[in-house]
Amino acid sequence: MKTANVRELAVDALMSIEKNQAYSNLLLNTTIQKSNLSSKDVSLFTELVYGTLQRKITLDYYLEPFTSKAKKMELWVRILLRMSLYQMIYLDRIPERAIFFEAVEISKKKGHKGIAGFVNGVLRAVQREGVPSLNEIEDPIERLALETSHPVWLVKKWADQYGLDDTQKMCEVHMKPPVASARVNRMHLTVEEAVAGLAEESFDAARGVLSEDAVILKRGNISKSRLYKAGKLSIQDESSMLTARAVSPAKNEVVLDACAAPGGKSLHMAELMEGTGEIVSLDLHKHKVKLIEEQAERAGLHNISPQVMDAREAPLELSGIQFDKILVDAPCSGFGVIRRKPDIKYAKNANDVNRLSAIQQELLDSVSRLLKKGGTLVYSTCTIDKEENEEVIADFLASHPEFEEDHSLKQLLPEKVHPYINGGKLQILPHYFETDGFFITRLKKKV
Numbered sequence: 308m309k310t311a312n313v314r315e316l317a318v319d320a321l322m323s324i325e326k327n328q329a330y331s332n333l334l335l336n337t338t339i340q341k342s343n344l345s346s347k348d349v350s351l352f353t354e355l356v357y358g359t360l361q362r363k364i365t366l367d368y369y370l371e372p373f374t375s376k377a378k379k380m381e382l383w384v385r386i387l388l389r390m391s392l393y394q395m396i397y398l399d400r401i402p403e404r405a406i407f408f409e410a411v412e413i414s415k416k417k418g419h420k421g422i423a424g425f426v427n428g429v430l431r432a433v434q435r436e437g438v439p440s441l442n443e444i445e446d447p448i449e450r451l452a453l454e455t456s457h458p459v460w461l462v463k464k465w466a467d468q469y470g471l472d473d474t475q476k477m478c479e480v481h482m483k484p485p486v487a488s489a490r491v492n493r494m495h496l497t498v499e500e501a502v503a504g505l506a507e508e509s510f511d512a513a514r515g516v517l518s519e520d521a522v523i524l525k526r527g528n529i530s531k532s533r534l535y536k537a538g539k540l541s542i543q544d545e546s547s548m549l550t551a552r553a554v555s556p557a558k559n560e561v562v563l564d565a566c567a568a569p570g571g572k573s574l575h576m577a578e579l580m581e582g583t584g585e586i587v588s589l590d591l592h593k594h595k596v597k598l599i600e601e602q603a604e605r606a607g608l609h610n611i612s613p614q615v616m617d618a619r620e621a622p623l624e625l626s627g628i629q630f631d632k633i634l635v636d637a638p639c640s641g642f643g644v645i646r647r648k649p650d651i652k653y654a655k656n657a658n659d660v661n662r663l664s665a666i667q668q669e670l671l672d673s674v675s676r677l678l679k680k681g682g683t684l685v686y687s688t689c690t691i692d693k694e695e696n697e698e699v700i701a702d703f704l705a706s707h708p709e710f711e712e713d714h715s716l717k718q719l720l721p722e723k724v725h726p727y728i729n730g731g732k733l734q735i736l737p738h739y740f741e742t743d744g745f746f747i748t749r750l751k752k753k754v
């Protein structure tokens with residue numbers, strides 16, 4: 308496939324994401340699988356889609372003086388201009404004449420000569436005059452939002468919650484590509500054996516930086532490895548791997564995973580229980596429950612019982628006896644995974660956060676009835692928003708005096724995260740270890 312086609316494919320992918328027809332990470336995977344792109348073209352395609360999406364607000368700001376007079380610009384034209392500008396500013400290795408030529412070719416194909424002339428004119432004017440400086444923006448929050456392409460309301464919220472310094476580091480790390488990592492099924496092999504096995508298959512792998520169960524991959528697609536296909540590896544971010552460790556299920560226990568699909572943490576817990584006991588894995592959606600079944604099958608784990616159910620309506624008799632441990636890995640805004648899904652920062656708004664924190668409360672309220680006395684309840688999210696994390700837990704504890712924070716996280720989790728543990732709560736921000744941002748709380752039902 309020629310590079311011009313890669314760019315055209317990237318414009319189409321960005322259009323679908325913009326129209327909310329698909330999540331960036333899912334769309335990228337399906338487009339790559341369906342096309343017969345070479346690995347070099349896959350890298351360029353990924354870079355163009357992620358890079359343009361990550362920098363959307365900044366690129367629009369840069370384009371504004373050059374496009375403000377255009378009467379009406381179709382969405383694909385704006386996207387093509389953003390993508391071309393992204394290459395001009397951030398990708399040194401692509402010569403400008405190639406960027407211009409291919410932008411013009413795509414314009415002719417998707418539109419007509421007139422649009423090609425407009426696109427060419429805008430790009431040449433940018434080349435001549437340069438983009439506007441961001442230094443003149445006085446308000447530090449507004450400037451940071453524009454520099455790192457985040458909506459102002461979000462940067463303001465994080466600055467209120469964490470201070471400007473951490474917010475700046477977090478916004479900057481969101482610009483970097485995510486690290487590929489996988490969890491080793493320790494029932495079958497050690498992390499060292501997994502690294503060596505991957506090296507034999509010519510993957511450039513190393514031990515993880517945070518989780519004792521992790522390998523990280525510098526190059527290559529882990530799902531193509533023999534170890535993955537044999538169920539000995541599962542794709543998961545390192546911070547997310549800490550959740551099952553925080554639950555710490557013992558052999559033969561009965562565990563509820565209330566929001567379980569696609570099954571990452573159910574599988575991890577099943578592995579820690581060495582295939583014994585039972586994990587009841589609920590999810591609201593039938594097609595997602597199927598993913599849990601497929602993953603359990605791939606890993607050869609038979610102690611997982613997936614069920615389609617709204618965990619807010621889970622009946623008391625669900626477990627027969629009461630559960631020893633319960634995990635609520637709740638639906639959330641996902642602000643901790645912006646590096647993987649940049650569209651999240653544009654798509655979610657303050658109402659979403661309110662709606663989600665109400666659902667999170669309902670989930671905890673409901674499943675807490677199913678836990679036996681002395682049992683463990685772990686609540687986790689892949690967000691950094693305090694309204695969905697600390698505040699949900701504070702509200703839950705205020706209305707559930709039968710629960711208290713369990714202070715054993717420091718015994719269960721690696722030393723590196725200890726500075727970020729506060730009582731029974733752990734908040735990892737994405738820049739601490741260049742992982743996803745993650746929140747984990749361990750609670751105990753009083754005896």
Ligand SMILES: C[S@@+](CC[C@H](N)C(=O)[O-])C[C@H]1O[C@@H](n2cnc3c(N)ncnc32)[C@H](O)[C@@H]1O
Nearest residue numbers: 566567568569570571572590591617618636638
């Ligand atoms: C953060 S994801 C869980 C990820 C999963 N624990 C893993 O590690 O692979 C949240 C899941 O909760 C599910 N969900 C949302 N509302 C739910 C509800 N009321 N009851 C059960 N599942 C729900 C969503 O469908 C989604 O799959």
